[in-house]
Amino acid sequence: MKPELRFLLNDQEIRLTEVGASDTLLDHLRIARRLTGTKEGCAEGDCGACTVLLGRLTEDGLVYEPINACIRFLASCHACHVVTVEHLRGPDGGLHPIQKAMVEHHGSQCGFCTPGIVMSLYGLWMSDPQAGVTQIEEALQGNLCRCTGYEPIVKAALAAGRQGGQAMDALAVERDAVAARLHAMREGRVELSKGDERAIIPADVDDFAAVLEENPDATIVAGATDVGLWVTKFLRDISPAVFIGHLMKGIEVNGDEIRLGAGVTYSEAAPLIAKHIPAAHDYWLRIGGWQVRNMGTIGANIANGSPIGDTPPLLIALGARIVLRKGAVRREVALEDFFIDYGKQDRAPGEFVEEVIIPTRPQAKLAAYKISKRRDSDITAVAAGFCLSVENGIITQAKVAFGGMAAIPKRAAKAEAALTGQPFAADSFDAAARAVAEDFQPLSDWRASAEYRQVIAANLFRRFWLEQSEPDLPVRLQYAVGE
Numbered sequence: 001m002k003p004e005l006r007f008l009l010n011d012q013e014i015r016l017t018e019v020g021a022s023d024t025l026l027d028h029l030r031i032a033r034r035l036t037g038t039k040e041g042c043a044e045g046d047c048g049a050c051t052v053l054l055g056r057l058t059e060d061g062l063v064y065e066p067i068n069a070c071i072r073f074l075a076s077c078h079a080c081h082v083v084t085v086e087h088l089r090g091p092d093g094g095l096h097p098i099q100k101a102m103v104e105h106h107g108s109q110c111g112f113c114t115p116g117i118v119m120s121l122y123g124l125w126m127s128d129p130q131a132g133v134t135q136i137e138e139a140l141q142g143n144l145c146r147c148t149g150y151e152p153i154v155k156a157a158l159a160a161g162r163q164g165g166q167a168m169d170a171l172a173v174e175r176d177a178v179a180a181r182l183h184a185m186r187e188g189r190v191e192l193s194k195g196d197e198r199a200i201i202p203a204d205v206d207d208f209a210a211v212l213e214e215n216p217d218a219t220i221v222a223g224a225t226d227v228g229l230w231v232t233k234f235l236r237d238i239s240p241a242v243f244i245g246h247l248m249k250g251i252e253v254n255g256d257e258i259r260l261g262a263g264v265t266y267s268e269a270a271p272l273i274a275k276h277i278p279a280a281h282d283y284w285l286r287i288g289g290w291q292v293r294n295m296g297t298i299g300a301n302i303a304n305g306s307p308i309g310d311t312p313p314l315l316i317a318l319g320a321r322i323v324l325r326k327g328a329v330r331r332e333v334a335l336e337d338f339f340i341d342y343g344k345q346d347r348a349p350g351e352f353v354e355e356v357i358i359p360t361r362p363q364a365k366l367a368a369y370k371i372s373k374r375r376d377s378d379i380t381a382v383a384a385g386f387c388l389s390v391e392n393g394i395i396t397q398a399k400v401a402f403g404g405m406a407a408i409p410k411r412a413a414k415a416e417a418a419l420t421g422q423p424f425a426a427d428s429f430d431a432a433a434r435a436v437a438e439d440f441q442p443l444s445d446w447r448a449s450a451e452y453r454q455v456i457a458a459n460l461f462r463r464f465w466l467e468q469s470e471p472d473l474p475v476r477l478q479y480a481v482g483e
Helices: 025-032 097-104 114-127 133-139 151-163 175-183 205-214 227-232 266-276 278-284 290-295 298-303 311-318 413-419 426-438 450-469
Strands: 005-009 012-016 051-058 061-068 081-083 190-194 197-201 219-221 241-243 251-254 257-261 321-326 329-334 339-341 352-359 365-371 382-391 394-403
Touching: 005 175, 051 114, 051 175, 061 081, 061 114, 061 175, 061 290, 097 114, 097 151, 114 133, 114 151, 114 290, 133 151, 205 241, 205 321, 205 352, 251 266, 257 266, 257 298, 266 278, 266 290, 278 365, 298 311, 298 352, 311 352, 311 365, 311 382, 311 394, 365 450, 382 450, 394 413, 394 426, 413 426, 426 450
Parallel strands: 005 081, 197 241, 219 241
Antiparallel strands: 005 012, 051 061, 051 081, 190 197, 251 257, 257 352, 321 329, 321 352, 365 382, 382 394
């Protein structure tokens, strides 16, 4: 065990012995290091003003991704490379091509959001030199700009991409040397403290299992896209906290099943979804913004038990299973059985989600829907996953799950019964739309009223029928209120 946090910050190695569980990367950058180019806007991972690049070691080498520093805990940066806007420079030491293009195309007005936008575009510029408008817009999902508008920003990104120069960029030239330095930091468990707060960074999954047996009430922090708000918005005490964002990264495809380690992020899983479950690809890209997808993990989205988590409705419809582990003992549970009641899951103290097993259902008719007030980077009001098997024009099996309609993600049993054994026809889906009202009694909140949720749930059955029966018919229901 080592009582020292080590990471690279731009071109400097940082060593810290006093680190609290709730210390954020943003506060460290601005207060301790006076790197004030990184801004605090929303403090909840929504606006992107705090965007930095985080370099982390993967099986494919060192990967740099934009992340939200406001909800990234400092302890989770162990053995990583944090890159802020102050580190950017061009080959001649002047403005970086992204910065230069933003100036030339008038991509900044008040300037507050600009550093975060630049860092998101920098991450895209490095990872996808040929990025077009669609890729640029996806990269900017998590960056809000209220005065300039996005057209000049997109033009700047296109211009920087055409200019090139990625191979001469500092992060490319120094990548091997940086990777070697990070490898040297990864040995053993790290335990940190500051005052009454404790932060633990396990060495590997077996060590994590041991830590959790010793500290069954500890807060498990993976991507922190939820836990981060517990601290920044609710000032909750999360100590002792166990940081596991570097663990359980396995990805395996066996026939018609995808096996994902619980620590696989949305971004890491995205290529698999696009290839093996293409009907859910657009849905997947609506989970948060790019920064959130780079941090948030599938296992944590399941484990926190939120009734509006984005992945459970789709995964339940697909028939996903999870592997739970306590110490060296593992058990497999159907995902739909994991959720018991609001805030209550089938998980014992000291037990954690280790793996997610997702059937791809290549022969089924699939869809996933997310309804939210804002299309990109917004919290779900209603989410739904559809998976139907049809043989000779008859629906032989129907699995339909909803989020935001009950205290837990839940299947629509009455609606499924209305479909099963019936012709794959409009009347069957109209019957299911009527039946779903018996499945749920949703609440009203600031995201949507109970009545609105009921109407949406019913209309999603009709939308599914229209999309499946007439694939070329454009059905525009993915934008919520007012569309």
